[in-house]
Amino acid sequence: IHLAWYGGKSYIEAAKRAKAEAFAQVVDTEGGKGYYSHLITNKDNPIVAEAKAMGGDKYVIKNAGNLTFAFNDPNSTSGFLVPSYYVFAQNEVDPKKAFKRLIFSGSHEATALAIANNQVDVATNNNEALDRLQKTNPKARANIETIWTSTLIPSDPIAYRQDLPADLKQKIRDFFYNYKEAKVLKPHGWSGFAQADDKIWNPVRELDLAKKILELENKENMTAEDKQQLEEFRQQLNAIKSN
Structure with missing residues (x-):
């Protein structure tokens, strides 16, 4: 593989193990270069009011033994790393031991649908995935309530192999930095790609x-x-x- 589009967590692993080098990041239609991790629950779940009043992270920690919970994937930034640190590690809670039942769904869409269909009480997700769900499955999105939001996470990096020829790297950068096909970008909520380097992550x-x-x-x-x-x-x- 010479070129790849990563999440933040998978990128830092690829940079360490496979000499991946970030050169661009996604920019949304409002100029933003980041996104947010969420904890979500079904809007009709009885926990909603108390969780929002207390703070979803605090509620989940306090009541974990009575809850079923879904992460996305162990290599997901917003679906695993961010909530693992801010919600659990900082509170000295091991999610593998704390919940009545813990699963890894494998994708943001899967965790969202698990919540929409009342298969688990709480799950991880992010604002970009929920925005996509609003377009692809608005009925499911209408059943989802956000109960916790993280600090800003740098938007996803695009990376190439460090050992590619310099002239090829320049051509790749020029393509992405000048890419403005609205019919391709707009449905995803993107305006284009900004210059970036490894330190952003x-x-x-x-x-x-x-x-x-x-x-x-x-x-x-x-x-x-x-x-x-x-x-x-x-x-x-x-x-x-x-x-």
Whole structure:
């Protein structure tokens, strides 16, 4: 593969393991270069009023033992990494142990439909996926209520292999930076693609490392290997923050 379109979490893995290099990111029709992770529930679920009053993240933590929950995919930024850190890791809660039932649905559409059809109580999603659902399945979208919203997540990167010839990289960049086909872009809520570089996704790296650090710090009976890994994660996090 020479060129790929990633989510933030999958991009940082590809950059680390497969020499992927981000060069562009999506820009929405209002000029935004980011999106938001959500916790969602069915609009008729009895938890809605209390969850919105308390804050969906706080409600989920307090009542996890009585709830069924769906993540998207372990490599999803908004469907796993962001809620894993902000909702669970920062509150020292292990979602694998906390919920009455926990599943991974595999996609944003699947988690949305699981909520719309009352198959789980709470699930992860993001505003872009919910906007798409409004167009493709408005009946399902009407059944979904958002109970928590994250901070802004950098929009998805487009990356090529680091070892591509420089002249080919330039042609690829020129194509994306000048692409303005409204009939292709507009249905997705995009206006085009902006220049970007690898550092834009450092906040995603920080989230990933911070989550791993918290998980190790909360682990009982850490082994020598765990302690060494914890120190390595801390060094990596400090290195990213200093850049």
